[in-house]
Amino acid sequence: MKSFNYKRQNNYSWGMTIDLDRCNGCGACVVACQAENNVASVGAEQSGKERNMHWLRIERYIEGTYPDVKVRFLPMMCQHCERAPCESVCPVYATYHNPEGLNVQVYNRCIGTRFCGNNCPYSVRFFNWWDPAWDADQANQLNPDVSLRERGIMEKCSMCMQRIRRAKDHAKDEGRPVADGEIQPACAQTCPTRAITFGDRNDPDSKVHELMHSGRAINLFEEKGTHPAVKYLKGGAAHVI
Amino acid sequence: MDRRSFLKLGALSATAGAAGACGQVAQKVIPYVTIPDDGVNPVDGYYYATTCQECNAGCGVIVRTVNGRAKKIEGNAAHPISRGSACARGQAAVQRVYHPERLSKPLALKGPKGSGAFEPVSWEEAVEILGKKLLGAEGQVFYLNNGANDLCSGIAAAVFGAMPGFMMAGNRDPGVESQFAGGADLREYPRVPYPDLENAEFSLLFGADIFESDRSPVFFGRAFGASRRDRASIRGRLVYAGSRLSSTAAACDKWIPTPPGRLGILALSVAHVVVETVISRGLAQSIPRNAMGRFSDALATYAPDKVAAELETQPDVIRRLALPFVEEAPAVAIAGDDMAGHTNGVAGVDAVEFLNMISYEIGREKLRIKPRLTPEPDYDLAARMAGWFGLAPDQQSFRRLKKLTDDALSGRFKVGIISHTNPVFDTPAPLKFADALKATPFVAVFASFMDETAALADLILPDYHWLEGWSAEMPVFAPGVPVLNLRQPVVAAYRDARAQGDILLAAARRAGMATPADSVDGYLLKFIAKFRAEMLDIPPLLTDREALEYLLRRGGWWPSTTEAEPEPAPGHERLWKFKDRLAANPPLFEGAQEGAFHLHPYQTAHLGRGAGANQAWLQEAPDPITTLMWQSWIEMNPSSAARLGLVEGDLVTVTSPHGSITAPLFPYPGIRPDVVALPLGYGHTNYGALATGLGANPMALLGLAMDDRSGALAWRSQMVTVKKAGGSVKMLRNAHPEGEYKGEIFQL
Incomplete structure (x- = not known):
């Protein structure tokens, strides 16, 4: 939920749009997220138990039967709900809503009840069933900006908090607000089709504000009343040929 | 002083005392529920422009390094091909640099070919071995790469090109010719x-x-x-x-x-x-x-x-x-x-x-x-650039690779050099490339990992990852404007690796051959000298090395505007x-018979032809269409599957005149009922712990049908029979068979 001083404290309210008409399902964002956020690979055996840790995945929908088949893609990550079902069930406040509109996970508070994952309608919270293993060689690649998680805690998309923090640090040093487009989460930066846009929803001149008010924006599971900070842009062809 | 004033004063002095003691006053109470979102203390790191080499596209990238280690690859926004983005394979390239199975020393064979009895040798010994073999080769040498127009192939052409028996070929993506x-x-x-x-x-x-x-x-x-x-x-x-x-x-x-x-x-x-x-x-x-x-x-x-x-x-x-x-x-x-x-x-x-x-x-x-x-528009420039690289006009094709293989089978070559390509795995079995390697007395393979081709080598030379060395490259495909891609050492070599060009040059010197430069560095500078003579937008007062540094800041050279003039109408x-030429012959299919299916092998966005199969990120990234991970599969229309009594996960055997493989079934309505599809990149037999034995390789089924005019492998022209193998496996899917929440999201 929005805290009472939501706007007074600072004026950022981070949000994201994902243009479903642009997404071609290539999966670059999935690997980019994994590389940026030190997300562990779990291996074949754990994958078989549906214990993958991908903070971001591409949902795939097959409609129709041959020959009138349509396949659609939908990138799915934490929706950073304003009224997040995960936050209200955490007994230790390990997940909470920060003043900039993001749903944040505090790793060292988490005691692993998994209530949040159970209550998330989007299935975007991931539990560390094991200590993630990186051997000495692969540890060289780990991003020093992102803390490693351990067995028994939940993790999820942070909208690349470290990138937000870095941009805010730079802006503060230069005595200016964060410029639109200055922050790009790893998924948005690598997306070849530019389907993902991130920015300040409170800035009326931001790209994300424009897209969210373009009339194409929808919430996933609107009826659940979660008020996500991630909006999907629908749209397709009325006629093709 | 009444009691009220006394209490006020007392409270004030207590606060003042506390302030004096601690030096600060708590401004407000921070509730437990709003803790800072810290836990991150971002560092900036250094960013280098270079060019991705995971495939032949030649996308410009920017690499973030911290403490001398490559951390993250992003697209280079100024580059006309990548335009600021990277694909899954490009993103995963850092995982190859720090791969635990990356070879750390040159390996020399100490037993019969293919026995795997390799022993580590020093780079000096490796150069000595290769140089001696080149000395005795009398020009009967081949050089095979993945089809890239890069500095290494330029050096190979310059060093060996004068020898009468030399042959060069590229193992490009099937059908591309x-x-x-x-x-x-x-x-x-x-x-x-x-x-x-x-x-x-x-x-x-x-x-x-x-x-x-x-x-x-x-x-x-x-x-x-x-x-x-x-x-x-x-x-x-x-x-x-x-x-x-x-x-x-x-x-x-x-x-x-x-x-x-x-x-x-x-x-x-x-x-x-x-x-x-x-x-x-x-x-x-x-x-x-x-x-x-x-x-x-x-x-x-x-x-x-x-x-x-x-x-x-x-x-x-x-x-x-x-x-x-x-x-x-x-x-x-x-x-x-x-x-x-x-x-x-x-x-x-x-x-x-x-x-x-x-x-x-x-x-x-x-x-x-x-x-x-x-x-x-400036094709002349592209042609001249190829000349500066020392490359002959592009004549790579599968037919040429076949000729090279046939020549090798007949024992024509004394020395073979293979650079970062794995034809034993990714060419059809009837090509007999493995036999060709066995028939060649000495084969040196530049490879960072043990793979099916390196296993048949006499000498394995683990050279730089592309993030570690110098190179220049002309993109294989024409991106609309002339482009020169550069690579630089973004990080120091993680293993005891060397530049491929340096090893080729040193071995050639050992063999008493004339070399075009002392080192890759020198060859690159010579190239830059020729290049800048024509490119007037490179500041003229710079030395060649400064000009190289100037270009490296962008990652290469291309016209400052990427908006090409529209070509005058044809x-x-x-x-x-x-x-x-407005006529198409009917296609020829091999193995046609009653009840046969057309085989549709294809490259997935993640594994390509299989080089990425030893990377956990790419194996675990769900395939876009099937959402499968860590396994290969065979796609078949549900109506055909029903006809054969097959359900998802059933193991099926696919047989062609050339071989037979087994894979689990994935019923998919997006495929014609007379076609079965298999992804490439799986079925490695010797490619490290993650890839070996995972899935099946459709190359085992293909014949050598080619397009007559281009000499390209007709890799979709094989027909196969499919039958139930018995047994089934659990499909490792990342999502519900038809997508999670299908009902709810259908209205999109």
């Missing part, structure tokens, strides 16, 4: 252009899997996004024709299933409608009427009414596909794998070129905006050259 050959002698340059998807309103993809493997998925992805939503009131429409609904087809608005090998006929039929419409509406006056008559005659047999039955579609569908090419809006046709992978591939690519050219001609005349057709002269 048909795309090179189609229309190549009609254009002035032999490279495959990037069609201008971005500015098109209608794009017709002839089996072009442009977001998975073709040319650069990053470039096309960007163009696709722009065509869809960058223009205020125009939304690009895309139609995909082919026998499987690939992930590219999924991004298109419509999929038209076509029988295998018939895409050329579809293109010719569309061309027929276009030509007839041009004649009847009096469009394109610049094309002489007799030329149009000639085209019309040639295409008469491809009228929609005559071929619709063969294409298993309605004549009206073909007419509707053709209309955008003669209407106001820009339209473009793109040829790809499913067209080029058949024995009549070049004929189809020709038809697509014809379609584009005639549409362009109409558009030019009416002064409408048309997509660029031949997007390399003109009717060039169109006229098509007069005798």
Whole structure:
């Protein structure tokens, strides 16, 4: 939920749009997220138990039967709900809503009840069933900006908090607000089709504000009343040929 | 003083005392529920521009390094191919640098070939071994790479090119030569252009899997996004024709299933409608009427009414596909794998070129905006650049690789050098490349990992990862503007690696051969000296090394504006050259018999031809279409599966005259009932712990059918039989069979 001083404290309210008409399902964002956020690979055996840790995945929908088949893609990550079902069930406040509109996970508070994952309608919270293993060689690649998680805690998309923090640090040093487009989460930066846009929803001149008010924006599971900070842009062809 | 004042004063002095003691006053209470979102203390690191080498596209990238280690790869926003993005394979490249199985020392064979009895040797010993072998080779040497036009191949050509028995070849993506050959002698340059998807309103993809493997998925992805939503009131429409609904087809608005090998006929039929419409509406006056008559005659047999039955579609569908090419809006046709992978591939690519050219001609005349057709205005420069690299004109093809293999089998070569390609794994079994390596007395393989080809080497040379060394490269495909890509040591070598060029040069010196430079560095500087002599936008006062540094800041050289001038229209002269080639032979299929399926091997966006199979990120990234991880599969239409009594996960045996493999079934409605599809990249037999034994390799099923004109492998022309193998496996899916929450999200 929005805290009472939501706007007074600072004026950022981070949000994201994902243009479903642009997404071609290539999966670059999935690997980019994994590389940026030190997300562990779990291996074949754990994958078989549906214990993958991908903070971001591409949902795939097959409609129709041959020959009138349509396949659609939908990138799915934490929706950073304003009224997040995960936050209200955490007994230790390990997940909470920060003043900039993001749903944040505090790793060292988490005691692993998994209530949040159970209550998330989007299935975007991931539990560390094991200590993630990186051997000495692969540890060289780990991003020093992102803390490693351990067995028994939940993790999820942070909208690349470290990138937000870095941009805010730079802006503060230069005595200016964060410029639109200055922050790009790893998924948005690598997306070849530019389907993902991130920015300040409170800035009326931001790209994300424009897209969210373009009339194409929808919430996933609107009826659940979660008020996500991630909006999907629908749209397709009325006629093709 | 009353009691109230006393208490006030007391409280005040207590606060003052506390302030004095601690030096600060708590301003407000911080509730437990709002803790800072810290936990991150971001560092900046250093960013270097270089060029990705995970495939041949040549995407410019920016690499973030912290404490001398590569952390993250991003696209280079200034680069005309990547334009600021990277694909999954590019993102995963850092995992290869720090891969625990990366070879750390040169390995020399101390037993019979293929025994795997390698022993580590020093680099000095390795150079000595290779140099001695070259000395005794009497010029009977081959050099095989992955088809890249880079500095290493330039050095190889410069060092060995003078020897009479030398042969060079490239092991490129299957079928791609048909795309090179189609229309190549009609254009002035032999490279495959990037069609201008971005500015098109209608794009017709002839089996072009442009977001998975073709040319650069990053470039096309960007163009696709722009065509869809960058223009205020125009939304690009895309139609995909082919026998499987690939992930590219999924991004298109419509999929038209076509029988295998018939895409050329579809293109010719569309061309027929276009030509007839041009004649009847009096469009394109610049094309002489007799030329149009000639085209019309040639295409008469491809009228929609005559071929619709063969294409298993309605004549009206073909007419509707053709209309955008003669209407106001820009339209473009793109040829790809499913067209080029058949024995009549070049004929189809020709038809697509014809379609584009005639549409362009109409558009030019009416002064409408048309997509660029031949997007390399300065081909001369590209040719000169190839010369500076020391490269002969591009003559790589599967036919050439076959000739090299046959020569090696006959014992012609004394020394073979293979650079970062794995033909033992990714060429068809009947090519007998493994036997060719055994028949060659000495084989040196540059490879960072033990793989099927390196296992048959006499000497394995683990050279730099592309993030560690110097190189320069000309993109294999023509991105619309002349491009020079540069690579620099972004990080210090993680293992005891050396530059491939340095090893080639040192070995050549040991063999007493003339060398063009002392080191890769020196060769690169010589190249830069030649390059800057023509490129006047490089500041003239710089030394060559400074000029190199100047270029490295951007990652290479390309014109400061990436907006190429539209090519002058091809003109009717060039169109006229098509007069005798508007015909497609019927495709030839090997192994046709009652109940046989067409085999549709394909490259996935993540594994490509299999080099990424030892990377956990890529194995675990769910396949876009099947969402499967850590396994290969065979796709079959649910109706065919039901006919054979198969359900998802059942193991099936696929058999061709050349071999047989077993894979679990994935029923998929987006594939024709007479086709089965298998992804490439799986089924490694010797590629580290993660990849070995995982899945099945469809290359075991393929024969050596080629397109006569291009010499490309017709890798979609094999037919196979499929039968239940007994048993089943659990499919490792990342999602519900038809997508989670299908009901809820259906309304999108």
